[in-house]
Amino acid sequence: MTVSLTLSGITAHYGTTKVLEDLSLQVEEGELVSLLGASGCGKTTTLRLVAGFLQPTAGSIHLGGRDLTRLPAHTRDIGLVFQNYALFPHLTIRDNVAFGLKQRGMGSAARAKQANAMLERVGLEALADRTPDALSGGQKQRVALARALVIDPPLLMFDEPLSNLDAKLRVEMRVEIRRLQRDNGRTALYVTHDQEEAFSISDRVAIMNAGRILQLDAPEVLYSRPADAFVANFVGFENIIPLRANGEQDSAIRAEMAGGAILALPRERYEPPAQDFLFATRADGLMVARSGEGIPAKLGLRTYLGRAYQYRCETAAGEIIANGPLSDPLEPGTDAVLIPQHDQCTVLPADS
Amino acid sequence: MMMRTRPHPALTAFAALVFFFLMAPLVIIIGASLSDTSFLTFPPQGLTLHWYENIFEVSAFKRTMVTSATLALVGTSLSLLVGIPAAYALNRYRVQLPSFLSTVFVLPILVPELVLGFSIMKSVTTGLDFPIFASLVIGHALLVLPYCVRVVSASLSSFDFSIEEAAVSLGCPRWRAFFTIVLPNVRAGVIAAFILALITSINDVSISLFLTGPGISTLPIQLLAHMEQFFDPTIASVSVLLMLVTVGVMAVVELTLGLTFLTK
Structure with a gap:
């Protein structure tokens, strides 16, 4: 059974502090959507509202045709995976996995059989009789995953499930989570503060700040075409430069930056939202060269990135971070130009 | 290299003295x-x-022994019945609850026991005209309540409440999650609180002194009475x-x- 999750106009408070404001979100059938943001942005609150551990002050939550908004948490039928695994310390691994089945009134032989089958799917059948304290972090999270999946929930939710694991295991586990979610075509909501994790695992990612969703898009879109300066900054655009459109020449927009430098932005790639706008690029999108058509700069500190050199550059418009080729290391103090690589740059509204 | 294996003689003497003062009365x-x-x-x-x-x-000893044991069991049980939920709430809703609440539950320790005993006598025994045994149960439950709340709290403070939420998300109602998930994981604290409270109750003199009355006495009070007469x-x-x-x-x-x- 695959269903969609719909949050409409959700507002939530902690005491008198508003933590979510008029938040709407639709997770389609079988889709995995991540909520991504810094701590305190409201992503965990959103998940806890859907789980039923918190009540919204306004708005509604629907799962398929069911209105969850006022249902008690234990009747919502949602598979939850926690950051700290939240296994039952006094039960064996098998009983941990079988717990949800027991709540559904399944007989002990049937639930042991089903728990064993689920443990086999996550590769832990050999540990079924141990207790959680004998397991490593990765194993614990597999058990938690098995425990959430075994009740066959229409919705899976993950609350920073990989934060307590080391880097290598994180990559391994997120592939496994994605595989298990895909296999059953289950709708899933995933909360994380790790951009790489969110982008690698999700169909779509919602970037949140201060209780609001700023942009909800496929990772590819978020990565290359952020909607505003906050999202751009969040997805790693180091340089956000205010520009003013100043006529056109040879099917390119002539845009002037503070200090007088002129950038020629090809018409077919850019559509500035107003006369004043922002030009956003990662360090990779500005190539440091000895000469050419670009932003004049005086090179500052140089660092080695492996694939390129990175420079802090002094320009008339302030400090800009840009990369230069390994073949031509330049000394600090050199006068150079920063040439925009138009396939890696974008424009944003100025008031964002 | 020489290892220093012998402690300073003064330390040995001090340790011996501590043991002497601990063991000698026994x-x-x-x-x-x-x-x-x-x-x-x-x-x-x-x-x-x-x-x-x-x-x-001596029949008075036999009788008061039974009274003391019954009183300790009933009083402690009553106290746990109040103390466990209180400790649970204090830890589960630590953020939401005002911080002075946890202090309220240790107040019986801060008030001198004689004052506590006297005020219970005035308000419960004579004021509300409660039977003597009932007043004793209330007094002892109150006396051991701080221990119950504190010890169970200590256990709960390291309990991860997301485990309870995990149980709820798997379809377990809150009340059942409390019994099947929370309680088994703080069992040690509950048993420790039970034993501590039981011993405190059995040994209590100050509160019982006011609350015992005609026909009903506890063992320590009987001991006191016996000492005054016979020694x-x-x-x-x-x-x-x-x-x-x-x-x-x-x-x-x-x-x-x-x-x-x-x-x-």
Whole structure:
């Protein structure tokens, strides 16, 4: 059974502090959507509202045709995976996995059989009789995953499930989570503060700040075409430069930056939202060269990135971070130009 | 290289003194309880178990022993019935609840026991006209409540409440999650609180002094009364018996759960 999750106009408070404001979100059938943001942005609150551990002050939550908004948490039928695994310390691994089945009134032989089958799917059948304290972090999270999946929930939710694991295991586990979610075509909501994790695992990612969703898009879109300066900054655009459109020449927009430098932005790639706008690029999108058509700069500190050199550059418009080729290391103090690589740059509204 | 294996002589002497002061009263009481004299004395003159027999011959001792045991069990149970939910709420809703609430539950320790006993007598026994045993139960429950709340709280403070939420998300109602998930994981704290409260209740004098009345007394109060009249070695033998009960409880805990578990 695959269903969609719909949050409409959700507002939530902690005491008198508003933590979510008029938040709407639709997770389609079988889709995995991540909520991504810094701590305190409201992503965990959103998940806890859907789980039923918190009540919204306004708005509604629907799962398929069911209105969850006022249902008690234990009747919502949602598979939850926690950051700290939240296994039952006094039960064996098998009983941990079988717990949800027991709540559904399944007989002990049937639930042991089903728990064993689920443990086999996550590769832990050999540990079924141990207790959680004998397991490593990765194993614990597999058990938690098995425990959430075994009740066959229409919705899976993950609350920073990989934060307590080391880097290598994180990559391994997120592939496994994605595989298990895909296999059953289950709708899933995933909360994380790790951009790489969110982008690698999700169909779509919602970037949140201060209780609001700023942009909800496929990772590819978020990565290359952020909607505003906050999202751009969040997805790693180091340089956000205010520009003013100043006529056109040879099917390119002539845009002037503070200090007088002129950038020629090809018409077919850019559509500035107003006369004043922002030009956003990662360090990779500005190539440091000895000469050419670009932003004049005086090179500052140089660092080695492996694939390129990175420079802090002094320009008339302030400090800009840009990369230069390994073949031509330049000394600090050199006068150079920063040439925009138009396939890696974008424009944003100025008031964002 | 020489290892320093011998501690400073002053430290050895100090440690010996500490042990001496801890052990000496026990030795004196045990010795005195065996003395074949009609008054309390140490070292014992002659050896007899007569004073132990005497405990069970004096009907007041038998009766108060039963009263004390019943009172301790009922009072402690009542106190846990209030204390466990209180400790749960204090920890589960630590953020939402005002911080002074946790102090409220230790107030009975801060108020001198004599004052506590007197005020319960004035308000419950004479004020509300409660039966003596009921007043005793209320007094003792109140006396041990701080221990119950504190010890169970200590256990709950390291309990991860997301485990409870995990159970709820798997379809377990909150009330059932409390019994099947929360309680089994704070079992150590509950048992520790139970034992501590039981011993505190059995040994209490100050509160019982006000709340005992005609026909109903506790063992320590009976001991006090006996001492005023007779001052014979029965007092010592009852004390030894109380010690043995404590040692017995500890032995059962040690054998079944291991003593280290009380310190968890």
